[in-house]
Amino acid sequence: MWYELMKDKVLHSIADALRLTEVKDGMTLSFHHHLRNGDYVLNLVLAAAQKLGLKELTINASAIFDCHLPLLDLIRDGTVTGLECNYCGALVGKALSSGLLAKPVIFRSHGGRPADLARGSARIDVAFVAAPTADSQGNLSGKYGRSACGSLGYAFSDVQYAGRVVAVTDNLVPYPLADFSLSETDVDYVVEVERIGDPAGIVSGTTRVTRDPVGLLMADMAAEAIKASGLLRDGFSFQTGAGGASLAVAYAVEKIMLAEDIHGSFASGGITSKLVEMQHKGCFESLLDVQCFDLEAVRSLRENPAHREISASQYASPLAASAVVDSLDTVILGATEIDLDFNVNVHTNSQGLIMGGSGGHSDTAAGAKLAIIIAPLMRARLPLIVDRVQTISTPGQTIDLLVTQYGIAVNPLRPELADRLREAGLKVMSIAELKQLAERICGVPKALKNENRVIAEVLYRDGSVIDTIRQVD
Amino acid sequence: MxxxxxxxxxxxxxxxxxxxxxxxxxxxxxxxxxxxxxxxxxxxxxxxxxxxxxxxxxxxxxxxxxxxxxxxxxxxxxxxxxxxxxxxxxxxxxxxxxxxxxxxxxxxxxxxxxxxxxxxxxxxxxxxxxxxxxxxxxxxxxxxxxxxxxxxxxxxxxxxxxxxxxxxxxxxxxxxxxxxxxxxxxxxxxxxxxxxxxxxxxxxxxxxxxxxxxxxxxxxxxxxxxxxxFSPQPEAIRSALAVMAALEQGKREGKGAVALDGKMIDAPIAARAAQVLAAAEKLGLLPE
Structure with missing residues (x-):
């Protein structure tokens, strides 16, 4: 067609991009989540698709946040009939749990998504890539522009495997954008819009360190456990989540590293200002960044050569020849529930409603030498430990420790670790003992019985279905 | 404590x-x-x-x-x-x-x-x-x-x-x-x-x-x-242990007055050392 001959790939509207990429009913569109809860692009594209009368689209997004609530109306009117993601915010999750979609939502992990795209078990017809900066030929970067989000790690597999690729930017710069992350070789079109997102939304409330004394107590216990494990020595590698208590572990680990003059190798995953600060103080040689959690991390990625952007495949794909998670010493993770076999749920809440997702949870747990769950023993009068989690997000054999404010449970698969912790004077209890303790305080909650239809499938990183999630009335 | x-x-x-x-x-x-x-x-x-x-x-x-x-x-x-x-x-x-x-x-x-x-x-x-x-x-x-x-x-x-x-x-x-x-x-x-x-x-x-x-x-x-x-400090514990050791040695040698590092150990010093060691023992701070 004539427009294929255009050298300049810049289009004037998303509708043009949908037309030129020949999006048809039933196709799959993809999105990354680097703008987190500030993302405008998914809503803009789907609104344009609705106007064009497109139907039965499947959305494959690395994550869905509550800023994507307009998606629900598009599901109701049939514009969207399928959803695949690695994480889903609570408000959208609640609606999905009510059975809004006829087809089950497909949940993957951050490493499982690029692996499934590589295998062909997931498919993207057209990828829409929110690009904080783009040049006219489609060289893209997240480091610059008023909507800078830093790393574009999750978008790499989209541009690699999608049939067509459209960049959506609010900062179009002259060709060439030399410091690009995603290259023009994979990008078909560039659409300039007024705003791709709200940079304030990149900073999640959960990326601030807790001031809760219980959280700080658990963080100190976790840091002492890491030390007792023997892994906290020169060359140490570390990842921690963005939750308040997880982040507090970084402070506690930093304290030990500085006091004992320990020089680590790398920190990985979602990068926060705390990890940037630790790298700056010499705790780590480098930062391997698949996603920036705050604007300080964005600045560091732009200015610090030791702070490197990595793709989701390099981060965590089980199909990669090697991935960062395979070299990880310790990861700190959260849980909504954990069971007596150490299986962890991060997908559903106590009522069975979707409120999260694996993200990199199961990937890092599988790769790291020491996978630590840190969580209070009770939340709102509900015990953390249950006989069987409602949803298995991460299999128990990949979890090594559970740190609660009352004590630490060591997976029986790691008896030598339990010995090390006891020798260090840490309070080691069996997970059953911790469960009994919580139930003595809170009582035993009534078990949820749910025989409703399956509304979501949870895929493990190898592509197998590890669990299903059922409709909640 | x-x-x-x-x-x-x-x-x-x-x-x-x-x-x-x-x-x-x-x-x-x-x-x-x-x-x-x-x-x-x-x-x-x-x-x-x-x-x-x-x-x-x-x-x-x-x-x-x-x-x-x-x-x-x-x-x-x-x-x-x-x-x-x-x-x-x-x-x-x-x-x-x-x-x-x-x-x-x-x-x-x-x-x-x-x-x-x-x-x-x-x-x-x-x-x-x-x-x-x-x-x-x-x-x-x-x-x-x-x-x-x-x-x-x-x-x-x-x-x-x-x-x-x-x-x-x-x-x-x-x-x-x-x-x-x-x-x-x-x-x-x-x-x-x-x-x-x-x-x-x-x-x-x-x-x-x-x-x-x-x-x-x-x-x-x-x-x-x-x-x-409010715990005995490591230096205070070391010093108290030295005082008690010097007193023990003086007792064995039958000395009436005992000195440590050129200073006489009088009753208040001995009492203070005993207090420090008692507190350290309660807190498990004494060396094995």
């Missing part, structure tokens, strides 16, 4: 529950200032329930309402059956301590608790209380500590409460003298800026230098600093 004493509002289930895992030597479950008058009953029930269902490893102190409040008798009759280690009298006076001690004796007998088991910590928070500190400390054999309440005291003194604490310097010193003269503990007032991680260190070091045996906290964030400062 009561190095650190953490206040827990008696009407907060979460804080009462979390208190069990906090690194305080003692917990003060507060039925007084933290609890509104119409919530006193609920707080008593909550504290009772917490004491009966949670395994607290810390010493338990219940702060009761003042003897002129109309609540203190109910506080004691509800809480004594739970067997707290001590009760804290507020706006303490000689008369208030005596009345509390008498009712405690009655209630202990009624609940098959050995009379005298439950101690009294006298909260001194008025100018008159400071003036009568020694009399209060000796008003009952149950009194095991004097506790300085600086916020109310500053109001009574009609002066501003400051972080530096010049306004309570005399009261602190007077309280330590009275407590030590009576052979009991002296506990310092809490440092109230929970965000000031440096200020708590300065304030606790000052209290330690004046002779206080421990310090209260209103935030768990202050506990590690208080515990560290």
């Amino acid at each position: 009561r190095r650190s004493l953490l206040f827990l509002p008696g009407n907060s289930p979460v804080m009462l529950q979390n208190g069990a895992v906090m690194p305080a030597d003692a917990l003060i479950m507060d039925l007084e200032d933290a609890v509104a008058p119409d919530q006193k009953d609920a707080a008593r029930l909550l504290v009772t329930s917490a004491l009966r269902s949670l395994d607290y490893s810390q010493k338990i102190i219940v702060r009761i309402n003042a003897v002129d409040s109309g609540h203190w008798q109910q506080d004691l009759s509800t809480l004594v059956p739970c067997g707290p280690d001590a009760v804290m009298t507020t706006k303490s006076s000689v008369e208030a301590v005596k009345q509390t001690a008498e009712l405690l004796t009655e209630l202990e007998q009624a609940n098959q608790i050995k009379p005298g088991t439950i101690g009294i910590i006298a909260l001194i928070e008025t100018a008159l209380g400071v003036e009568q500190a020694y009399e209060i400390a000796t008003a009952s054999e149950r009194v095991s500590a004097l506790f300085l309440g600086a916020e109310d005291l500053a109001a009574d003194l009609q002066c501003e409460r400051t972080k530096q604490g010049a306004e309570i310097f005399y009261s602190r010193s007077r309280l330590v003298l009275a407590a030590r003269a009576a052979g009991i503990d002296a506990i310092d007032t809490p440092f109230t800026d929970v965000q000031d991680d440096e200020g708590i260190i300065t304030d606790a070091e000052l209290a330690r230098s004046l002779g206080f045996s421990g310090k209260a906290a209103i935030s768990p964030r202050h506990l590690s600093a208080i515990n560290r400062i």
Whole structure:
């Protein structure tokens, strides 16, 4: 067609991009989540698709946040009939749990998504890539522009495997954008819009360190456990989540590293200002960044050569020849529930409603030498430990420790670790003992019985279905 | 050892529950200032329930309402059956301590608790209380500590409460003298800026230098600093061990006077070394 001959790939509207990429009913569109809860692009594209009368689209997004609530109306009117993601915010999750979609939502992990795209078990017809900066030929970067989000790690597999690729930017710069992350070789079109997102939304409330004394107590216990494990020595590698208590572990680990003059190798995953600060103080040689959690991390990625952007495949794909998670010493993770076999749920809440997702949870747990769950023993009068989690997000054999404010449970698969912790004077209890303790305080909650239809499938990183999630009335 | 004493509002289930895992030597479950008058009953029930269902490893102190409040008798009759280690009298006076001690004796007998088991910590928070500190400390054999309440005291003194604490310097010193003269503990007032991680260190070091045996906290964030400062320091333990070793050697050699590093070890030095080692032993700080 004539427009294929255009050298300049810049289009004037998303509708043009949908037309030129020949999006048809039933196709799959993809999105990354680097703008987190500030993302405008998914809503803009789907609104344009609705106007064009497109139907039965499947959305494959690395994550869905509550800023994507307009998606629900598009599901109701049939514009969207399928959803695949690695994480889903609570408000959208609640609606999905009510059975809004006829087809089950497909949940993957951050490493499982690029692996499934590589295998062909997931498919993207057209990828829409929110690009904080783009040049006219489609060289893209997240480091610059008023909507800078830093790393574009999750978008790499989209541009690699999608049939067509459209960049959506609010900062179009002259060709060439030399410091690009995603290259023009994979990008078909560039659409300039007024705003791709709200940079304030990149900073999640959960990326601030807790001031809760219980959280700080658990963080100190976790840091002492890491030390007792023997892994906290020169060359140490570390990842921690963005939750308040997880982040507090970084402070506690930093304290030990500085006091004992320990020089680590790398920190990985979602990068926060705390990890940037630790790298700056010499705790780590480098930062391997698949996603920036705050604007300080964005600045560091732009200015610090030791702070490197990595793709989701390099981060965590089980199909990669090697991935960062395979070299990880310790990861700190959260849980909504954990069971007596150490299986962890991060997908559903106590009522069975979707409120999260694996993200990199199961990937890092599988790769790291020491996978630590840190969580209070009770939340709102509900015990953390249950006989069987409602949803298995991460299999128990990949979890090594559970740190609660009352004590630490060591997976029986790691008896030598339990010995090390006891020798260090840490309070080691069996997970059953911790469960009994919580139930003595809170009582035993009534078990949820749910025989409703399956509304979501949870895929493990190898592509197998590890669990299903059922409709909640 | 009561190095650190953490206040827990008696009407907060979460804080009462979390208190069990906090690194305080003692917990003060507060039925007084933290609890509104119409919530006193609920707080008593909550504290009772917490004491009966949670395994607290810390010493338990219940702060009761003042003897002129109309609540203190109910506080004691509800809480004594739970067997707290001590009760804290507020706006303490000689008369208030005596009345509390008498009712405690009655209630202990009624609940098959050995009379005298439950101690009294006298909260001194008025100018008159400071003036009568020694009399209060000796008003009952149950009194095991004097506790300085600086916020109310500053109001009574009609002066501003400051972080530096010049306004309570005399009261602190007077309280330590009275407590030590009576052979009991002296506990310092809490440092109230929970965000000031440096200020708590300065304030606790000052209290330690004046002779206080421990310090209260209103935030768990202050506990590690208080515990560290009110524990025997490694250098003091080394020095005390050297003193005791020199004394032992002198005894073996039949010497009347013993010197260490050119200085005579007199009775006060020996006594202080023994105190340091006793505290270190309780805290597991002695080298193996």
